[in-house]
Amino acid sequence: MSLSLKKITGFFTKNKRNTVIGAVVVVTLLVVASALAFFKPAVGAVATATAEAAATPKYYTASVSVGDIELSASGSGNLISNSVVELAFSTSGTVTRLYVQPGDMVKTGDLLAELNASKELQAEVASRKLAVIEAQQALNQLQQNAEVSLASAFEAYVTAKADYEEALFNSQRTAYSRCDQQTTTRLAQTLERATEQLKKLTDTTTEEYTEAKNNYETASANYTYCVSYSEDEKTLANAALSVAEATLKQAEATYNKLKEASGVDPEELALAEANLSNAQSKLEIAQENLNGTTLIAPMDGTVISIAAGEGQRVEATTFITIADLKDLMMEVSVDESDLSFLTPGTHAEMEFDSIANTVFSGSVIQVDPTLSESMEYKLATGKIRMDIENNPAAEQLLLGLNASVTLIKERAENALLVPLEAVRDLGNGNTAVFVVGADGNLTFRAVEVGITTETQAQILSGLQEGDTVSTGLVSTNS
Template identity: 35%
Template sequence: MLSKFKNNSFFSKKKNLWITLAGVTLLAVGGFYAYQTFMVTPDVEDAPVMQTAKVRQGDLTLYASGTGTLIPAAEASFGFRSSGQLLSLSVSVGDTVKAGDLLAELDNTAEKIQLQQAERTLAELTSPASIASAKQALALAEREVSDTKKSLAYQISWAVLKSEEKVAEAEEALLLAKESGDSAKIAEAEATLENAERVLAGNWDYYENHYIPENFKVAATRSTPSYIATPTEFDILEARAAYALAQAELIEATDYLAVIQGDEIPEGATGSMLANFASAQLNLISAQENLDATRLYAPISGIMMSINAQVGDTVGASAIVTIADTSESYLEIFLDETDWGMIAVDYPVEVIFDVLPEKTFSGKVVQVDPALYTAQNTAVVRGIVRLDDASFSGSKPPVGSAAAVEVIGGRAEEAILVPVEALREASPGQYTVFVMVDDEPKLRVVEVGLQDLFYAEILSGLEVGDVVTTGIAETE
């Protein structure tokens, strides 16, 4: 048993030796491979790969997307200007009306009576009999002017009276000349006034020394000697006042006759008769306004959108009807505030309504709010778009229709395009590109037009088919 055991031990030791030698060999091969792989630096590195793109021709469109709602060209919500019971209603929702059409009326019996009374009063003041009476009053006023003028002329003499009138005319002419600022006219007016005053002074001298003794001498009687009854200052003032009053009444009579015959009331005109006539006119206007306040007229042409009252209801001044002018189609649009620079007046717009998803409508921006608009606690850009009515082949979408909107901020058709990665900004607004010539990149200055996130329009400097670099590809 022992011998057998020894023999087995020998063979076991020999087997372990071979296993050990094999392991050493594997370790040596693995170490050499690791050294070659991780420790030895290659003599030549891989060359970088140049990325390029070919210049092509195509369309480039810049746009901002948003939402919109169809709105009328104009809208009016209104009611009566007085309160009362609704007597009649002449329209229904959906009816087309014109500006000035009578839509509804309140019970206005009292207002009609008031208007009739005012019309009758004014008619009486302008009747043939009233006009004849005014003509008679004018004739009497003219006679009174003539009589009071003669009385004053007797008191102060015709020469003095005419000279005073000349002085008054010269004073008025001087005021007008001063208002004009013309030095020549002023000098002429001053000379005329000075001459008129000199003539007046001479006539007063003649009046005192000759006119009074010749015209106011009282002959002697048995009991009294002759004497001069010189007009007193009071006598002259009284005569002047009577003449001025007669002149004023003549003006009033003239104005009144002209007015009741159809002329406008002159500015600054006075007189009790004229005041009565003006009051009658105002009463008529007031009565007509009171009656009109019981009638509801359409302020604009359009479609009746809503009526919030029925015949028999008691209504006040609150709005009960709404009219929308849909003769032109407008869209109220909203864009994200980051698109502020993508919208301006006259920019074209493309619209797709939710109710007509298969048709695209065109329009143009007509208004952009100068400040951001807050909607649902979000700041947005608000604008108004006028839609091209020619794009509506059939009936228009209803007011309030929602739509998707694209504002075209720029469009280039059949333009020369390059990827934006090809552009190098040399200075603000100045760009260059590297063009591959004979497999070598050559720097070239280009003029850039529109740009979006992916492509840029080249206005000059490149041709279709040119190859430009867009960067270096990373290699492992």
């Protein structure tokens, strides 16, 4: 009877998906095979030794060690500042004064450079300032004269009311007799006598007739004037009443409006305020044009570059660049296959060729939404905020420096480590290893695995330092 040890030990491969049952079967079969070999009739000493050697499988082994392990990806980076401003004059001209040089540190509000300011711009600013002063004075005067304006409006209202009442009286009286009853009676009697006197005279050529006729006409006119108003008088009276009524309404409205506005006409106030605002806007434009001939530092930082020197003509393009060298960032690029490492919060370590034996740390704060291309490769890019506050080597950092970047997803120090080949995946999150005993026999033992890389695995429980594990079968014999 014979068994193939090659078949028996075939379970001990590098396949991580061997099951516990399979492992037990392997161990059992090995025991059976050993027993059969032991009980097999001996042919001779040489034959026995050969059989025993053939029955003993050989394995690769490794010791459980203690060390550091990390799951990381490598990339490259370029040092930039997170706070950079580019300053330009708003107009072209000749640089008359330059107060800084590249590398100088500046504070917010520092004067950096000046162009030759034209006399026209200076005169324009002066003119606009005067216009603002005049508009402000007009507004102030309007507000200061509020009491006088209100009193004048009230006086105009009282006068208009009196004129209206008089016009109303004159209009209403045209419907009645102009004279009192006594006067009317007297004039009627005079007209009656003049009429009778004129009727008595038949010769119209005499002076007596002419005199009588004149007396009649005068008496008739006086009586008519006394007892009624003419249509023209009525029309004029009604027209005067309409004018007086309109004047009264206007005066009353003006007075009420000023009274509600504490004596200031809202329309005049709005106009005065609009004039002031317009004057101020024109002054701001003129001042901006003049200010465009100077450059002021908008933040604390370091002068990175200057486009020209004193006496040179410049256009309205970037002239001075300022950056905050305390707010440094790393533009990082990694292969698209390592995109999972480039996530916000991932710890990063950076090393510069120009700064030996120094590692800078930081964390990913931004991931660009699209991939970039470099030759035939696609790269994932992002930004890393660097922690340089307590790093003395930070003084050696210059914008534009290239760095080697390591993105560390997981890291463990003083961890129990085994080769990755020693770990068997049992499924459902379960793992195990074959532990080699002092007698060379294998024991199947469940373990808890932590960080894994392409070559190593961290063991959280189930093993201890110095244990020996099998990493695979060396060879088998029939």
